[in-house]
Amino acid sequence: xTEIPEHLRxxxxxxxxxxxxxxxxxxxxxxxxxxxxxxxxxxTEGRIPVHLLDRSKAAANQPAPGADPAPGGGGxxxxxxxxxxHNQRLLTVVKSGSIQDTKSVPQDKxxxxxxxxxxxxxxxxxxxxxxxxxxxxxxxxxxxxxxFNQTPNPSKAPWYFLGLQEMLTMFHPMVAGVTIPGIGxxxxxxxxYIDKNPSKAPEDRKxxxxxxxxxxxxxxxxxxxxxxxxxxxxxxxxxxxxGLFFEL
Amino acid sequence: MADxxxxxxxxxxxxxxxxxxxxxxxxxxxGSIFRKGYSDxxxxxxxxxxxSVLYHLHPVKVKxxxxxxxxxxxxxxxSFFLFILxxxxxxxxxxFYRPTAAQAWDDxxxxxxxxxxGLLVRNMHRWAAHLMVLSVFLHMARVFYHGAYKPPxxxxxxxxxxxxxxxxxxxxxxxxxxxxxxxxxxxxVGTNMMGFTPVFGSQVRFVLLGGVEIGTDTLLRxxxxxxxxxPFVTVIFMAIHFWRVRKDGGISGPL
Numbered sequence: 001x002t003e004i005p006e007h008l009r010x011x012x013x014x015x016x017x018x019x020x021x022x023x024x025x026x027x028x029x030x031x032x033x034x035x036x037x038x039x040x041x042x043x044t045e046g047r048i049p050v051h052l053l054d055r056s057k058a059a060a061n062q063p064a065p066g067a068d069p070a071p072g073g074g075g076x077x078x079x080x081x082x083x084x085x086h087n088q089r090l091l092t093v094v095k096s097g098s099i100q101d102t103k104s105v106p107q108d109k110x111x112x113x114x115x116x117x118x119x120x121x122x123x124x125x126x127x128x129x130x131x132x133x134x135x136x137x138x139x140x141x142x143x144x145x146x147x148f149n150q151t152p153n154p155s156k157a158p159w160y161f162l163g164l165q166e167m168l169t170m171f172h173p174m175v176a177g178v179t180i181p182g183i184g185x186x187x188x189x190x191x192x193y194i195d196k197n198p199s200k201a202p203e204d205r206k207x208x209x210x211x212x213x214x215x216x217x218x219x220x221x222x223x224x225x226x227x228x229x230x231x232x233x234x235x236x237x238x239x240x241x242x243g244l245f246f247e248l
Numbered sequence: 249m250a251d252x253x254x255x256x257x258x259x260x261x262x263x264x265x266x267x268x269x270x271x272x273x274x275x276x277x278x279g280s281i282f283r284k285g286y287s288d289x290x291x292x293x294x295x296x297x298x299x300s301v302l303y304h305l306h307p308v309k310v311k312x313x314x315x316x317x318x319x320x321x322x323x324x325x326x327s328f329f330l331f332i333l334x335x336x337x338x339x340x341x342x343x344f345y346r347p348t349a350a351q352a353w354d355d356x357x358x359x360x361x362x363x364x365x366g367l368l369v370r371n372m373h374r375w376a377a378h379l380m381v382l383s384v385f386l387h388m389a390r391v392f393y394h395g396a397y398k399p400p401x402x403x404x405x406x407x408x409x410x411x412x413x414x415x416x417x418x419x420x421x422x423x424x425x426x427x428x429x430x431x432x433x434x435x436x437v438g439t440n441m442m443g444f445t446p447v448f449g450s451q452v453r454f455v456l457l458g459g460v461e462i463g464t465d466t467l468l469r470x471x472x473x474x475x476x477x478x479p480f481v482t483v484i485f486m487a488i489h490f491w492r493v494r495k496d497g498g499i500s501g502p503l
Contacts, residue, residue: 109309113296116306116315123322124329131333131379135371142360145353146432148461155433157441158423160381160416165437177441189409191392192402200395201503212392247430248378 008092141247153232154245162226163219169234184215305490307498314499319394323387327415328486330380337373338475345425347471349464352427377419384415396500404492407485414482421474427467435470436462 110116143152157165167176187194195208202209227246231237237245266272267284276282279295286292294308313319344359344366346352359366388408391397397405424435439462443453458465493499 108312110312110315111290111293111297111309112306113293113303116310117296117303119315119317120322120325123317123326127326127329127379128333131372131376132368134375135368138371138375139367140371140374141428141430142353142356142426143428143430146349146427146429148432150429152429152433155437157434157437158420159378160385160419161438161441164441168441173441173444174446177444178446185409185413189406192397192399192405195398198398200398200500202393205395208395209393212389216389248374 005092143247154230154234156226156230156246159223159227159246159248163222165234166222166226166230307494310498311501313502319502320499321386321390323383323390327380327383327387330376330383331482331486333376334373334380335479337369337376340369341373342475347425347467349427349467352425352467356426356428377422381415381419384412388412394500394503398500400496401492401500404489404496407489407492411482411485411489414478414485418474418478418482421470421478424462424467424470425474432462435466 156162164177164181167180170176171180197205197208199205225236228239228244229236231242231245264284267282273283277295277299279292279297279299280286281296297303297306297308341359344363345355356370359370361367391405391408420435420438424431439453439456442456443449445452454460456466456469457463458469
């Protein structure tokens with residue numbers, strides 16, 4: 001259970017002593033001015049303010065307003081009818097979440113089995129089938145035995161590095177092969193720490209999306225050029241004129 | 249015994265007896281569809297996930313939005329699946345391959361011509377590898393466009409970029425292994441580029457090649473990297489990656 005705060009416990013202690021003292025001295029009228037919740041009875045009637053007593057009597061005489069009374073029970077007092085416009089004393093404020101943890105928005109959830117697992121299974125099956133069928137009809141390349149004395153023309157890196165090889169034609173190898181990809185990778189890793197924009201909505205992220213798209217396209221175009229538009233001597237060719245110089 | 253089963257077909261009686269046995273019950277945990285009296289209930293749906301070593305990578309329930317194929321395009325899951333497919337086909341290939349300059353190419357040729365399904369499995373390994381590079385790359389693009397790298401998922405993005413690099417390295421180390429002209433010269437181009445690393449250029453190249461030139465030492469080195477070290481590191485990073493997906497509150501929400 002929650003611990004009772006020190007000041008509240010003190011206050012309760014004082015009130016209890018006061019009440020005991022008042023009962024001992026048998027002077028209900030003096031002590032009762034602050035005690036509105038004393039048990040009903042002839043002697044306690046003097047403690048309850050007259051206008052409140054009148055109102056409760058009137059409410060008791062009235063028939064119930066409907067078949068289904070309010071869950072709080074009894075008639076709600078008209079607001080601001082008490083002294084200084086108050087009907088209740090504020091005892092303490094218990095913040096929501098301190099006693100019970102309520103979730104503000106309930107999540108719409110589904111069971112992983114079958115909803116997610118079926119989708120995953122079908123996706124895995126589709127990829128397996130695709131790979132299998134593709135492998136039945138297209139063979140992986142196996143060229144002649146490696147020969148250090150015979151450099152093929154052109155010599156190409158694996159396709160995902162062809163963008164780098166393409167940049168080798170434009171820059172010094174250290175710039176093309178190390179500096180640019182290095183900076184690119186560092187920026188990619190740091191992206192979540194550079195992009196401080198908290199929104200995920202595309203309309204709020206025009207700059208980030210444009211920047212990424214430009215870079216992805218730049219990379220894709222370089223890979224395409226390196227793959228299909230470079231022939232002997234890594235010179236620019238058109239594949240429909242000179243044929244393909246590309247192995248996967 | 250015979251009396252009580254008298255009215256039932258023998259097959260059904262046998263199935264019931266097997267499913268009711270202690271051995272069967274100890275193998276198939278509650279929630280397994282092979283268990284006696286399995287029914288589709290919310291309780292059993294939860295058990296299916298909780299009581300399976302493979303499925304319990306998943307939570308029992310996910311946001312309804314998370315199962316929309318049009319959001320993830322399954323790219324992350326497919327990358328993982330391709331990794332498994334590559335592991336299985338790769339283990340098969342390892343039985344027939346010796347990583348030395350004198351034997352590697354001949355072993356591949358033998359695999360093509362004399363090993364049952366050898367060519368098919370090698371093809372699958374190769375195409376799945378290219379596919380995995382592509383799917384990991386597309387997965388990264390998907391995550392970026394959804395802004396899914398934003399808090400609290402920043403660190404998982406970092407792990408993801410590491411995984412992308414590991415994927416490229418796995419593919420590149422595998423490229424050399426057939427020891428044909430394509431492998432030799434593609435790797436020559438690639439490692440020459442790495443040789444231009446500032447300050448440590450020649451050292452980096454020496455460590456990568458296991459010598460000053462590509463040779464049988466390079467082949468052994470890249471073979472060990474390809475079949476053991478890089479997959480090992482990749483599995484560790486994948487474990488962190490998947491674990492963080494759940495710790496960061498599942499996949500990112502709708503846009």
